[in-house]
Amino acid sequence: MDVIDTLVGIVPGSRMDALRDGRKVARTHAQRSYEVLLTPTTPGDFGIAERFAVAAYVAGLHQAPPTAAHYSEALATHGGAALARAVAAAVAQTLAQGPSGAYPPGPLSIEDTPAPVFALSPEVAAALGPKLVAGLAHAHYLVLHPRDAAPSRFPPLKAAGWTDDSIVSLSQLVSFLAFQIRVVAGLGVLAATP
DSSP states (O other), X not given: OOHHHHHHTOOTTSHHHHHHHTTHHHHHXXXXXXXXXHSOSSOTTSOHHHHHHHHHHHHHHTTOHHHXXXXXXXXXXXHOHXXXXXXXXXXXXXXXXXXXXXXXXXXXXXXXBOOOOOOOXXXXXXXXXXHHHHXXXXXXXXXXXXXXXXXXXXXXXXXXXXXXXXXXXXXXXXXXXXXXXXXXXXXXXXXXXX
């Protein structure tokens, strides 16, 4: 199963299938990235349920309905309905416009905008647990205010139990989702164009 094809509704032999097949290497690598980042054979200390929780959260922040539905359903399968509800509540509580934040001092500083705050209710934070709260806070920052990149972003992750390897995987997953969401949106427009 190719996840992007599924999200767009591409069927074998269709015009869109032929279009995607014209970029066979890109198609193959996008699917392989999905598998490696979301369902690796050895997930290490970044569990499969945690990966789908981050994916559902990021897709929710992007307000990408087909992709968000896919990851929410996968989260319910891999992490349970309670975790899926907690992640949906986290999206609702932290949804904001972006990207925003501050550029280094210079000519782009005129475009600085206040960064959205990541704040969860105590109930949602408790349902997620400290490790996922820290992971979602990091994802929130990467999605909504990446301009505010700083080394100070990593100690809270480590304090919550994220290792160097899992922080890299977490960041890669957020980046992959931004790519996947845009590809699905673009292909959806193409599919709707006669």
